[in-house]
Amino acid sequence: xxxxxxxxxxxxxxxxxxxxxxxxxxxxxxxxxxxxxxxxxxxxxxxxxxxxxxxxxxxxxxxxxxxxxxxxxxxxxxxxxxxxxxxxxxxxxxxxxxxxxxxxxxxxxxxxxxxxxxxxxxxxxxxxxxxxxxxxxxxxxxxxxxxxxxxxxxxxxxxxxxxxxxxxxxxxxxxxxxxxxxxxxxxxxxxxxxxxxxxxxxxxxxxxxxxxxxxxxxxxxxxxxxxxxxxxxxxxxxxxxxxxxxxxxxxxxxxxxxxxxxxxxxxxxxxxxxxxxxxxxxxxxxxxxxxxxxxxxxxxxxxxxxxxxxxxxxxxxxxxx
Numbered sequence: 001x002x003x004x005x006x007x008x009x010x011x012x013x014x015x016x017x018x019x020x021x022x023x024x025x026x027x028x029x030x031x032x033x034x035x036x037x038x039x040x041x042x043x044x045x046x047x048x049x050x051x052x053x054x055x056x057x058x059x060x061x062x063x064x065x066x067x068x069x070x071x072x073x074x075x076x077x078x079x080x081x082x083x084x085x086x087x088x089x090x091x092x093x094x095x096x097x098x099x100x101x102x103x104x105x106x107x108x109x110x111x112x113x114x115x116x117x118x119x120x121x122x123x124x125x126x127x128x129x130x131x132x133x134x135x136x137x138x139x140x141x142x143x144x145x146x147x148x149x150x151x152x153x154x155x156x157x158x159x160x161x162x163x164x165x166x167x168x169x170x171x172x173x174x175x176x177x178x179x180x181x182x183x184x185x186x187x188x189x190x191x192x193x194x195x196x197x198x199x200x201x202x203x204x205x206x207x208x209x210x211x212x213x214x215x216x217x218x219x220x221x222x223x224x225x226x227x228x229x230x231x232x233x234x235x236x237x238x239x240x241x242x243x244x245x246x247x248x249x250x251x252x253x254x255x256x257x258x259x260x261x262x263x264x265x266x267x268x269x270x271x272x273x274x275x276x277x278x279x280x281x282x283x284x285x286x287x288x289x290x291x292x293x294x295x296x297x298x299x300x301x302x303x304x305x306x307x308x309x310x311x312x313x314x315x316x317x318x319x320x321x
Contacts, residue, residue: 021084021259021261021262021264021265023083023084023262024056024058024084024085024262024265024266025056025057025058027059027085028059028060028061028085029058029059029060029061029084029085029086029087030060030061030062030063030085030086030087031045031048031049031060031061031062031063031087031088031089031252032062032063032064032065032073032076032077032086032087032088032089033045033062033063033064033065033066033073033089034065034066034070034072034073034074034088034089034090034091034094035064035066035070036064036066037064039206040122040203040205040206040287041089041091041250042062042064043205043286044089044119044120044205044250044283044286044288045062045089046062047279047282047283047286048089048119048120048252048270048273049061049062051273051276051279052269052270052273054273055269055272055273056269058269069093069094069098069101069102069157070090070091070093070094070095070098071094071098071102071105071106071107073088073094074088074090074094074095074098074107074113075106075107076088077113077253077254077255078106078107078112078113078255078256079255080255081255082114082254082255082256082257082258082259083258083262084254084258084259084262084263084265084266086254086255087116087252087253087254087266088113088252088253088254089119089250089251089252090113090250090251090252090253091248091249091250091251092161092246092248092249092305092309093160093161093248095109095113095253095302096109096302096305096306096309097159097160097161097164097309097313099306099310100159100309100310100313100314100318100320101159101313101318101320101321102320102321103320103321109302109306110302110303111256112255112256113253113254113255113256114253114254114255114256114257114258114263114295115251115252115253115263115295115296115298115299115302116251116252116253116254116263116266116267116270116295116298117251117252117266117267117270117271117292117293117294117295117297117298118249118250118251118291118292118293118297118298118301119249119250119251119252119270119274119290119291120249120250120283120288120289120290120291121223121247121248121249121250121288121289121291122203122204122205122227122247122248122287122288122289123203123204123221123222123223123227123235123247123248124161124162124165124201124202124203124204124221124222124247124248125201125202125203125204125207125211125218125219125220125221125222125227125230125233126140126153126199126200126201126218126219126220126221127199127200127201127202127207127210127211127216127217127218127219128192128198128199128200128216128217128219129192129193129195129216129217130214130215130216130217132198132217134151134198134199134219135219136219136220136234136239137219137220137234137236137239137241138239140175140199140219141173141175144173144175144176144177145173145174145175148175148176149176149177149178150178151177151178151198151199152177152178152179152180152196152197152198152199153166153177153178153179153180153197153198153199153200153201154180154181154182154188154191154192154197154199154200154201155179155180155181155182155188155200155201155202156181156182156183156184156185156188156202157181157182157183158181158318159313159318161246161248161309162201162202163179163181163316163318164309164312164313164316165201165222165244165246166179166201167179167312167315167316168243168244168246168312169236169241169244171315172241172243172244173241180197184202185200185202185206185207185210188200189210189215192216199219200216203248203287204221204227204229204230204287204288205286205287205288206287207287208229208230208286208287211230218230218233219233220233220234220235220236220238220239221233221234221235221236222235222236222244222245222246222247223235223237223245223247224237224245224247226238227287227289228284228289229284229285229286229287246305246308246309247289249291249301249305250291251291251298251301251302252266252270253298254266263295264295267294267295270292271292271293274290274292275292
């Protein structure tokens with residue numbers, strides 16, 4: 001029995017070792033989206049997947065696997081065969097933050113994933129109703145200093161980038177805001193529209209159509225540079241908060257033992273489509289900014305944000321689930 005197990009183990013290892021870049025066109029490549037169809041991550045995943053498929057001729061399928069804050073999608077990817085045929089559209093709100101927000105994870109955020117390449121970023125944006133008395137970040141700060149916890153801020157979930165950005169703003173400005181978590185924009189908007197909350201924070205990609213449609217007004221975006229989709233909206237850096245500049249990012253990742261030549265081929269295909277002006281414009285029109293780079297670039301961003309946001313989670317006293 002021991003010999004049989006040994007032979008099976010050796011065969012599996014051999015199968016992994018045999019995976020190569022030449023095999024990528026021999027079967028469907030699944031990109032797992034950690035969120036439901038129709039959302040920002042799903043839209044981005046489908047745009048990128050379609051562009052790569054058109055460029056390479058590969059059969060690319062997008063599979064939505066929402067749940068547990070992205071952990072279901074990440075777990076499925078970590079357990080998948082490391083042959084380049086299963087990828088995940090990871091992002092700040094899951095692969096960076098979940099290790100700080102959950103007591104037990106079925107995966108290691110670094111060991112069980114191999115970066116393929118950065119895909120795109122989208123700033124968080126703080127919005128109010130068009131008729132709100134708050135016309136700028138400075139207006140909010142002025143009122144919040146005079147009336148601590150008077151202004152309420154809605155955001156998608158506890159411990160996500162919106163919650164943590166709100167915390168960073170409170171610390172930098174010396175103010176108190178009342179944080180109100182929601183499942184997402186669809187649940188928060190009725191409360192914003194009826195003045196039960198004063199502000200909401202989400203990604204530009206999520207809120208862009210509502211901003212353009214006049215349902216809400218943008219006060220400021222969280223990024224080093226202004227969003228191409230909202231060039232007239234100041235950043236928090238513009239408003240005097242140079243340390244509040246952490247955009248949300250998305251990147252393709254593969255199972256941790258995926259061979260380097262497979263990853264290199266996937267990265268080459270990704271970067272080739274990211275250089276196409278038509279895709280760049282399409283992404284910018286949807287509220288994203290292209291982030292093109294090497295697997296090492298994504299690995300560095302993953303590690304840096306893990307450390308930065310981990311300190312914020314701990315300083316904010318957010319308990320693990």
